[in-house]
Amino acid sequence: AQKITQTQPGMFVQEKEAVTLDCTYDTSDPSYGLFWYKQPSSGEMIFLIYQGSYDQQNATEGRYSLNFQKARKSANLVISASQLGDSAMYFCAMREPTTDSWGKLQFGAGTQVVVTP
Amino acid sequence: ETGVTQTPRHLVMGMTNKKSLKCEQHLGHNAMYWYKQSAKKPLELMFVYNFKEQTENNSVPSRFSPECPNSSHLFLHLHTLQPEDSALYLCASSQVRKETQYFGPGTRLLVL
Numbered sequence: 001a002q003k004i005t006q007t008q009p010g011m012f013v014q015e016k017e018a019v020t021l022d023c024t025y026d027t028s029d030p031s032y033g034l035f036w037y038k039q040p041s042s043g044e045m046i047f048l049i050y051q052g053s054y055d056q057q058n059a060t061e062g063r064y065s066l067n068f069q070k071a072r073k074s075a076n077l078v079i080s081a082s083q084l085g086d087s088a089m090y091f092c093a094m095r096e097p098t099t100d101s102w103g104k105l106q107f108g109a110g111t112q113v114v115v116t117p
Numbered sequence: 118e119t120g121v122t123q124t125p126r127h128l129v130m131g132m133t134n135k136k137s138l139k140c141e142q143h144l145g146h147n148a149m150y151w152y153k154q155s156a157k158k159p160l161e162l163m164f165v166y167n168f169k170e171q172t173e174n175n176s177v178p179s180r181f182s183p184e185c186p187n188s189s190h191l192f193l194h195l196h197t198l199q200p201e202d203s204a205l206y207l208c209a210s211s212q213v214r215k216e217t218q219y220f221g222p223g224t225r226l227l228v229l
Contacts, residue, residue, distance in 0.1 A: 004159075035217065043205050045160075045220035091160070104173070105218060107160040 003027065004094050004108035012114050013082050020067070021077040021111045023092030032096040034075040035105065036066065039089040048090075051075060079113075087115045119143055121221035123208050129227045130198065138193040138224045140208030147213055149191040151183060154205040154223070166191060167213070198228045 005024045013019040025034065036048040051059045051066045059066045067076040079086055092108040121142045130136050142149065151163040165173035166185040180202075182194040191208055205225050209218040 037220070043207075043223040043225065045207060045209070045223075047217055047219060050217055093160075104162060104165075105160075109159050 003096075003106045004092055006092055006108035006111050008111045009109070010112040010114070012116055013079075013086075015084060015115055015117050016081055018078060018080045019082055019113065021079070021090050021092075021113070023075045023077065023108060025073050025075060025092070025094045027073075027094065027096050029096045032094055034066070034068070035093040035095070036064070036075075036077045037091045037093060037107075038086075039091060039110070041088070045091070049077070082115045084115050084117065087113060089113075121208060121210055121219055123206075123221040123224050125224060126222060127225045127227075129229065130195070131229055132198060132200070134198075135194070135196040137195065138206055138208075138226075140191040140193075140221055142189055142191075142208075142210035142219075142221075144210060144219060145212075146210035146219075147188050148211045148216075149185060149188070150209040150211075150218060151191065151193055152207040152209065152220075154207060156204075160207070164193075195226075198226075200228050202226065203228045 003026045007022055032053045034051045038046045038048055049059050049061045049064045049066050051068045058068050063080045065078045089110045089112050091110045093105045095105050124139045148167045150165050153161045153163055162175050163177045164183045169185050180197050184192040205223045207223045208221040211218045
């Protein structure tokens with residue numbers, strides 16, 4: 001069963017504007033981690049931000065912030081002041097501890113972001 | 118070199134060829150991973166090595182054979198591949214299995 005859902009296949013955003021990328025997840029474990037990665041057309045997956053399930057505050061890293069709503073099982077990525085270099089595919093991923101696979105990441109299908117001048 | 122490097126970056130091979138993908142991490146990590154990314158599919162975990170020991174094999178066909186000689190190097194040996202194996206193969210590493218994974222630039226593989 002799909003554990004990570006990204007409902008937006010693609011988005012256009014104007015330079016300098018903020019954009020929110022949606023991510024919902026499914027787990028029954030109280031301990032898990034949520035990640036966002038950026039993948040430009042070159043292929044490399046670039047780690048952006050991490051949120052632990054027990055973290056009290058929403059994670060922030062520069063222009064990236066994670067809107068973590070635990071009860072709704074949602075972990076949306078907010079990119080503020082978009083730049084042309086932000087054009088890429090963005091993946092949400094979840095790591096949950098299981099007895100046979102501690103550390104396994106499950107990725108969503110991704111959201112393609114295009115930043116326009 | 119810094120981070121995670123992968124060679125070659127692009128590879129074209131026939132179905133009868135044997136080739137190897139190489140991954141090297143310069144982060145002092147102890148866990149390394151191979152992922153496959155096909156068009157229009159989520160990233161799929163293939164293999165996990167933790168302290169040089171293979172700890173996960175996600176039902177990967179035997180035509181893919183991983184090798185981890187030390188904590189810094191990971192190989193993926195390929196033989197008698199099929200056209201459907203054409204994909205981007207990504208290597209990643211983490212300090213230990215529960216920590217953040219850092220990825221290399223990937224090898225784009227085309228099987229003819």
